[in-house]
Amino acid sequence: NAGVTQTPKFQVLKTGQSMTLQCAQDMNHNSMYWYRQDPGMGLRLIYYSASEGTTDKGEVPNGYNVSRLNKREFSLRLESAAPSQTSVYFCASSETGGGNGYTFGSGTRLTVV
Amino acid sequence: QKEVEQNSGPLSVPEGAIASLNCTYSDRGSQSFFWYRQYSGKSPELIMFIYSNGDKEDGRFTAQLNKASQYVSLLIRDSQPSDSATYLCAVSSGNTGKLIFGQGTTLQVKP
Numbered sequence: 713n714a715g716v717t718q719t720p721k722f723q724v725l726k727t728g729q730s731m732t733l734q735c736a737q738d739m740n741h742n743s744m745y746w747y748r749q750d751p752g753m754g755l756r757l758i759y760y761s762a763s764e765g766t767t768d769k770g771e772v773p774n775g776y777n778v779s780r781l782n783k784r785e786f787s788l789r790l791e792s793a794a795p796s797q798t799s800v801y802f803c804a805s806s807e808t809g810g811g812n813g814y815t816f817g818s819g820t821r822l823t824v825v
Numbered sequence: 826q827k828e829v830e831q832n833s834g835p836l837s838v839p840e841g842a843i844a845s846l847n848c849t850y851s852d853r854g855s856q857s858f859f860w861y862r863q864y865s866g867k868s869p870e871l872i873m874f875i876y877s878n879g880d881k882e883d884g885r886f887t888a889q890l891n892k893a894s895q896y897v898s899l900l901i902r903d904s905q906p907s908d909s910a911t912y913l914c915a916v917s918s919g920n921t922g923k924l925i926f927g928q929g930t931t932l933q934v935k936p
Contacts, residue, residue, distance in 0.1 A: 757925075768921075
């Protein structure tokens with residue numbers, strides 16, 4: 713049982729480059745989330761998808777776009793990477809409403825130079 | 826004022842002692858409360874969740890919730906060096922499933 717799978721695990725981008733972070737879950741969860749984690753800032757919500765076909769902005773959406781491709785997959789795209797987007801990105805999923813908490817992926821460590 | 830606040834620590838306790846981790850939140854409408862443990866370089870993993878005022882126990886862990894004081898805590902009994910990690914408090918309100926996380930408290934358990 714893989715849970716939540718994120719790819720890639722590490723990535724270095726040059727300023728202005730684009731990339732897509734992939735996330736897939738096999739727990740039949742309706743809700744999926746993208747967070748970033750920075751030292752001293754905790755986990756901050758970028759975008760979330762409460763159910764297939766819906767996406768909404770979180771606390772720090774600027775510079776990102778998302779796609780809920782199907783119930784399993786939720787991708788995060790950086791169109792023009794900036795050094796301020798250097799961070800660790802976590803995807804998570806939960807049952808509808810998040811009542812029993814999240815299952816997190818292993819994270820993507822992104823450096824923008 | 827941050828929505829979910831935790832003392833960043835580090836909190837240092839000797840092996841076998843009780844570790845007490847605290848969290849306050851600002852939204853009185855918050856309904857669900859979670860504690861996650863995160864080892865360095867790893868992803869957060871859920872330890873416990875609590876919805877109702879009072880205590881909830883699971884093995885060596887006890888979560889305590891006081892909605893009137895907007896306060897939630899995690900007690901770890903018989904602390905072990907393997908408990909050394911960052912503990913994240915998270916709070917949810919409404920039915921969107923969105924969680925607001927605190928900055929986390931680093932716990933060090935010394936042998």
